[in-house]
Amino acid sequence: MIAFVMAVLLQAQPGATPVPKEGGWLKRHEGFVAAAKTKADCGLLFLGDSITDGWSGKKAVFEAAFGAHKPFNLGVSGDRTQHVLWRIQNGEIDGLKPKAAVIMIGTNNIGQKDPEPAASAIAGIQAIVAHLKKTTPETKILLLGVFPRGEKPDHPLRAVIQEINAAAAKIEGVRFLDIGDKFLQPDKSIAKEVMPDFLHLSEKGYQIWADAIKDEVAALMK
Numbered sequence: 218m219i220a221f222v223m224a225v226l227l228q229a230q231p232g233a234t235p236v237p238k239e240g241g242w243l244k245r246h247e248g249f250v251a252a253a254k255t256k257a258d259c260g261l262l263f264l265g266d267s268i269t270d271g272w273s274g275k276k277a278v279f280e281a282a283f284g285a286h287k288p289f290n291l292g293v294s295g296d297r298t299q300h301v302l303w304r305i306q307n308g309e310i311d312g313l314k315p316k317a318a319v320i321m322i323g324t325n326n327i328g329q330k331d332p333e334p335a336a337s338a339i340a341g342i343q344a345i346v347a348h349l350k351k352t353t354p355e356t357k358i359l360l361l362g363v364f365p366r367g368e369k370p371d372h373p374l375r376a377v378i379q380e381i382n383a384a385a386a387k388i389e390g391v392r393f394l395d396i397g398d399k400f401l402q403p404d405k406s407i408a409k410e411v412m413p414d415f416l417h418l419s420e421k422g423y424q425i426w427a428d429a430i431k432d433e434v435a436a437l438m439k
Contacts, residue, residue: 231333232326232341235303242293242300249291250308260438261286262310262318262356264301264345266325267294268364268417275423282427286438289313297325297333298341305348314353317437319430320345321361323385324416327377328366335380338363342385350390357437359430360385362395366416370405392437396429 237243253259261283263269269292272279279288291309293300301322322345323338342360349358362382367374378397386393400411400422407415411422418426 230337230340232298232323232337232339233302233344234299235306236299237303237307238295238300242295245293246304246307246309249304250311252289253309253311253313256289256313258287259289259313259315260317261288261434262313262315263288263290263292264305264318265292265321266296266301267292268324269319269321270294271418272423275420278420278423278427282431283434286317286434289315295325295329296322297329298322298338298345302341302344302348305345305352310349310352315356317357317359317434318349319359319361319434320349321363323363323381324366324378327381328374328416335377335384338381339384342381343388346388346391358391359433359437360388360391360393361430362386362393362397365397365400365407366412368407368415392433394430394433396426399425399429
């Protein structure tokens with residue numbers, strides 16, 4: 218009974234309720250839907266927000282680490298879990314059967330002007346994973362913890378991120394990996410050379426990300 222009640226509460230969270238945006242976002246979604254029809258050989262899927270989207274500006278690092286796996290990047294700037302959920306429920310992964318998917322989402326749920334509680338991001342992550350497992354059950358999922366943000370370790374969002382990641386680590390049927398510490402200095406602060414705005418990654422930051430997961434991805438692709 219308790220498990221049922223918890224499931225209902227999670228489903229009621231905004232992060233688990235698929236929602237589209239308008240304007241350029243919708244046009245980009247339509248572009249992804251069209252591109253998916255040409256990606257039958259996609260081996261590796263990336264789902265996320267601007268941090269994942271940012272791989273498009275770091276193509277050399279991306280190709281060196283993941284190019285052999287025929288990746289398809291579905292990161293969109295500004296997305297929360299509910300937006301990713303809507304996109305994958307509305308054509309962006311139709312017909313795709315990737316061997317592996319890398320998911321990193323949730324920071325916008327808690328860090329934009331109208332923040333949601335950690336529970337909303339957690340519910341959204343769970344919903345995304347559940348949809349992937351339902352639509353493409355052969356795909357192995359690498360679920361990444363939300364990356365740290367805020368220059369100093371006492372930034373209030375650091376604790377919220379820890380809460381999200383602790384819950385994400387308990388999701389069954391995925392490989393969970395928290396690489397957040399790799400972006401931090403010994404005193405747990407974030408250097409501008411890694412995250413210039415203490416959120417988005419520099420080229421050095423993307424190299425750290427690639428190095429941290431490329432072997433894990435390669436293992437999942439076998």
